[in-house]
Amino acid sequence: MGQVVGQVVGQVVGQVLLRLPPEPQSWLIEAGLTDTNPVIISRLFVAPRGRKQGLAEALFQTAWAEAERRDLRPVLDVHHKNHAAIRLYERLGWQRRATVNGNWTDPDGTVPRVHVYLPPR
Template sequence: MHETDGYPAVWPESPAGWLTPAKMVDARIAEADGVVVGQVGIGESMLPAAVRDDVPDVALISVIRLFVAPSSRKRGVGRRLLDAAAEMAEQRGCRAVLDVEIGGVAAISLYERAGWKRVHSGLANWTMPDGRVAFLHYYLSP
């Protein structure tokens, strides 16, 4: 994922820790022939106040990990993982929200096809490997 898509933008010091951060409260994986080919997790994260302002009166929980191995794309895996994120959020009385760097064109297309709605866009509090500040779109589950 990192080599093909630049996700995560900066390779973590602890890949296992990145996959299972303490803030994650629930997760699902996708498997093909006994091999993990994708993951989605939800948890608490610091959303910009503008996102919360744009979605008043809605309890939010963040999608904090979402990926599908390149070899398993175009098979509905990403869509099933998005649906799982929305379901996990709903079980907690919340709506799921995720962010995506604007260069993630394929991911953005997937989110919009799945009915997720862009609710905010803005600068991130981190930089891309090339030194520019990341610009993010925030999407809300259906």
């Protein structure tokens, strides 16, 4: 749907994208998102050489603003072990609304827990 990349000295060191939620959307309903037009802010990543420069927050804010510009309702699905991302989202006021089972299997064979966040109102 849309991707933004971050660069440091001409090299791509980060990315974020907006993606439509997969069907079915029961996990979104469980999180209390019953309105239309949800979009997931996804795949926020900053390589080690790009960290500690505010790039993750800048990429995230850009994706969030773009979702709202398109009149879409941004939502996050965050692996429960992704503590750095969770700290960022909560610092920016996003609220955990549910924890659900992921729809994939981790490399160790377990089904991960996924936290669902909605933006501050």
